[in-house]
Amino acid sequence: MKQRIEARIAGSDAAPPVGTAVTLIRPAQSDEFREALRLSFVPANGDRTRAMALSETVLAHARAMQHDVSRQWVALRNGRLVTACTYLETPGRLATLMIPGRFVADAGPSAAGEMLNAAAGVAAQRGNRLIQCLLTLEDASEVRSVLAASGYVMLARLLHMERSIQGAPPEAAPAADGLRWRTFDSTTAPLFREVIHSSYEGSLDCPKLSSVRSVDDAIESHRSAGYFKPHRWLLIEVEGQPAACALFNETPLRAGLELVYMGVAPLFRGRGLGARVLARGLALAHREGFSVVDVAVDESNRPAIDLYCRLGFRAGVLREAWARILSDHAEG
Structure with a gap:
């Protein structure tokens, strides 16, 4: 008994x-x-x-x-x-x-x-x-x-992926007309906020999360995920509009960078901008002497996983993300 x-x-x-x-x-x-x-x-x-x-x-x-x-x-x-x-x-x-x-x-x-x-x-x-x-x-x-x-509810299954940066530098995307590269500072912060917020629309990466957190909370969370340096947050403008971004932070206790967020605004999807901004981040990691870049991606986000694989990432551990919502709604 x-x-x-x-x-x-x-x-x-x-x-x-x-x-x-x-x-x-x-x-x-x-x-x-x-x-x-x-x-x-x-x-x-x-x-x-x-x-x-x-x-x-x-x-x-x-x-x-x-x-x-x-x-x-x-x-x-x-x-x-x-x-x-x-x-x-x-x-x-x-x-x-x-x-x-x-x-x-x-x-x-x-x-x-x-x-x-x-x-x-x-x-x-x-x-x-x-x-x-x-x-x-x-x-x-x-x-x-x-x-x-x-x-608690399960938000997503997150696949950890890793890309070695040792050896030859990552292949850069070819130049394209009409693109302007920006990094994070007080003048570009609104552009990052705009593209991050717009990238939530139709996103396949943890879609439940965007409905319960404000974009400002998300940005603060991204900044605190490792060591933040403004020049490692990258943004592409197309014809004066913020179109895509990739946010890289240094990983403590390891010679690596983590891609803490990447997004493309709906209007600019299908143009290869995700590959461009990711390739630029990998080249930055190589120039600064990092040995690896990590990312965690929603297992159901097949387009993103396929992109990471094309750029040399390898799949690792799969984890479940569970969360309990403590307030009723996200602010815009």
Whole structure:
């Protein structure tokens, strides 16, 4: 006979039924930080060595980016930490919750749901519009049901792709009349905003996301995804109109760039502008001595994946992006 497991929030006066194993949920204490961080990355297969390595990488990345990962929730049973989740906020009113693949297995569905709700409550109180979780497919298979029951929806399956920049420089696109290249500054910021906003129309890349986040929040989020330098944000004007953009940021702790966003305005699709702006970014990466360029793309966005493959990208890990919407609508 299985023992019943019940979640209980620390400070609650409710007594559990007789014979129930209580999982106590509370914020992590300062001396539990390292263990809670490690527990936040235990994969579905229970590989604790991998969890330790991932937690150290995340901590180093957070320190490099000056991100606070000290807000955590832990689940305890019989006084012992059994699982945890770690919370992170970034600009653009976005919160990320790092949960382990064994989240439900180790905490139980009730406790896991309480922890998800606690994190969402804090995110909403702090003015965030969205809280997200990114999971490998193996880990997602173990936690989908509790995420859905806690108000999360799957936004997309994201395919990580990578392009080596070592060796000969990437082949540049041929010159074309009527194109003007711009980079980001105070005078071109409105052009970037315009083309990013217009590129959402009919987009196949995480279309659910554009309906719940304002373009200004999205731009702030893109700026904070790695080290931002204005000359690495590229824009093409066609006959005076912003037509396409590609935003590259430096990846902390790695000699690489990440393509954090690429979009083409509907009026200018089908003209090869995506290939042009991407090729220019790859050439920039080569000139500046980077060894690799990464991108995460919606698995359902076949035109983008085909473009990346044509320009030498190779497919890697597939992850699911889940999110809980914390406000009713996006602003334009």
